[in-house]
Structures are given as C-alpha cells and as structure tokens.
Amino acid sequence: MDPSAHLRPVDAITRRLDSVTQLDVLLLLHGSQQREWSPQEVATELRIGAQWAEQYLRVLCARGLIVSEQAGYRYVARPDLEQPMQELTRLYRTHPVGIIAAIYRPNKQLEEFADAFRIRRPTSGDDKGPSHG
Secondary structure, X not given: OOOOHHHHHXXXXXXXXXXXXXXXXXXXXXXXXXXXXXXXXXXXXXXOOHHHHHHHHHHHHHOOOOEEOOOOXXXXXXXXXXXXXXXXXXXXXXXXXXXXXXXXXXXXXXXXXXXOXXXXXXXXXXXXXXXXX
C-alpha cells in the first residue's frame, strides 16, 4: 500500500501551497472563519514579518483558498475544498511530516514526465542476452 495514500484527499489544497508558513496562515484563517485578518494581525499571531504575511495572504487569495474583504482577509468555505480542508487540519495535527512532505513534493506530472527520459537498467527478466540457437 502507498504510504501517502491517506494524504490524497488533501492534495487539492497542498498542491496550492509553497511552504509550511502558507499552511499556517491558511489554518489560522480557517480556524476563525468569521474574522477578517489584516496582514499585521497575521504577522503578530504567527510571529512573522508583516511583509511576509501580506505576501502569503495575497498568494492564498490568488489561489482561491481565502478571500479579500474590506478590512482584511478571511477563509470562506468552498463546497469543493471544505472537506479536504477539514481533513488537512486533522492530518496536520496527527501526521505533520506527511503534510509537510506533500507541500514540498515535486509536481507529480512533471516528475512522471522526467521519469520517461531516465535510462534504466534492465531487470533480470528483461535482459535475456543474445540467443544462441
């Protein structure tokens, strides 16, 4: 069995994240969905620079994970992402290394494309050698 199989439901979100800090920002907003967060408030809560917080918030907004409101940013549940988001929240508590690995995992399609160009050694069944008949 694939050891990362339990992470597949959250791929819809982790593939949109570039860093664990982006995940931390997303989880912060997800945990208080009624609240609008300014970049400074996010920076203070997560102990990061305000410019970084602003950048992370803009990226998450551009990727459709949060929305920009009048006074700041907030998480708004989307029908297609709410179940994966809840699962991500749960798994990050119980399997943080797996989630971190999923965030930093290379693009699977790009990896498969690159694999097509790798020269592989024949396996014992493939290398029958010349036949002497």
